[in-house]
Amino acid sequence: MKYYAIIVAGGKGNRMNQDIPKQFIELDGKPVLMHTIQSFYNCVLNPEIILVLNSEQHRFWKELCHTHSFSIPHQVIEGGKERFDSVKNGLAVVKGDGVVAVHDAVRPLASTALIMASYQMALAEGNAIAAIQPVDSVRIKKEGQHSLSLNRDELFLIQTPQTFVTEQLRRAYLQPYSDAFTDDASVVEKAGFSINILPGERSNIKITYVQDLELASFLLKKQGS
Numbered sequence: 001m002k003y004y005a006i007i008v009a010g011g012k013g014n015r016m017n018q019d020i021p022k023q024f025i026e027l028d029g030k031p032v033l034m035h036t037i038q039s040f041y042n043c044v045l046n047p048e049i050i051l052v053l054n055s056e057q058h059r060f061w062k063e064l065c066h067t068h069s070f071s072i073p074h075q076v077i078e079g080g081k082e083r084f085d086s087v088k089n090g091l092a093v094v095k096g097d098g099v100v101a102v103h104d105a106v107r108p109l110a111s112t113a114l115i116m117a118s119y120q121m122a123l124a125e126g127n128a129i130a131a132i133q134p135v136d137s138v139r140i141k142k143e144g145q146h147s148l149s150l151n152r153d154e155l156f157l158i159q160t161p162q163t164f165v166t167e168q169l170r171r172a173y174l175q176p177y178s179d180a181f182t183d184d185a186s187v188v189e190k191a192g193f194s195i196n197i198l199p200g201e202r203s204n205i206k207i208t209y210v211q212d213l214e215l216a217s218f219l220l221k222k223q224g225s
């Protein structure tokens with residue numbers, strides 16, 4: 001079986017509000033994105049790595065690879081306007097049948113065990129979506145100041161990797177873009193497939209705000225110790 005990892009790094013990181021997009025910010029000596037690629041490279045299934053980057057950043061990335069002597073083999077593909085478009089561009093270079101993990105470049109802490117479990121479950125069940133359950137109480141907003149409590153035992157916070165057999169992902173990404181597509185599971189679900197939850201990891205944070213970099217640094221050191 002052939003395995004692929006589409007690492008989406010075509011975002012601008014507006015919420016982080018820094019000079020460079022968050023996937024290039026240094027985390028413990030190297031760009032966030034290099035930690036993420038390394039996690040997939042460590043997987044014994046040897047996934048082919050497809051990196052999706054905005055075209056204006058291809059040169060910058062090449063320079064970063066040179067500066068950090070980063071030599072993990074990967075193919076660089078052009079990013080799109082929305083995350084949906086970036087995934088679609090990455091998927092276009094996946095040839096033949098296989099199992100494809102889609103992963104946010106800004107989740108550098110996914111463990112090799114989680115990546116492996118994601119590929120195995122997707123191969124057996126068609127797809128595998130990493131998720132954790134909320135620890136806070138949760139409410140849904142209604143009119144005005146009103147809100148209603150939700151049963152948190154029925155809720156999941158969705159992470160990546162989100163892994164699929166090629167048939168599901170290809171069929172799903174033929175659909176036109178919708179604002180409701182916040183991740184790959186929502187795209188594949190809309191195409192008629194049922195979605196399987198895989199236990200994710202609390203440490204598998206998505207770096208979104210400046211504080212997340214400090215947390216990621218702490219967690220990286222803990223993983224390494």
Ligand SMILES: Nc1ccn([C@@H]2O[C@H](COP(=O)(O)OP(=O)(O)OP(=O)(O)O)[C@@H](O)[C@H]2O)c(=O)n1
Pocket residue numbers: 008009010011012013014015016021023052079080081082083084086087103104105106107206207208
């Ligand atoms: N057009 C886009 C938008 C997002 N992404 C990627 O999708 C992942 C999750 O997106 P998010 O955390 O929202 O990143 P940004 O869009 O960069 O952040 P922001 O929404 O704060 O601008 C990131 O790795 C991001 O680079 C992408 O490849 N192409």
Ligand SMILES: C[C@](O)(CO)[C@H](O)COP(=O)(O)O
Pocket residue numbers: 083104157158159160182183184206
């Ligand atoms: C794909 C994702 O990380 C799953 O939680 C999330 O939906 C990305 O959302 P963002 O608004 O693009 O960060």
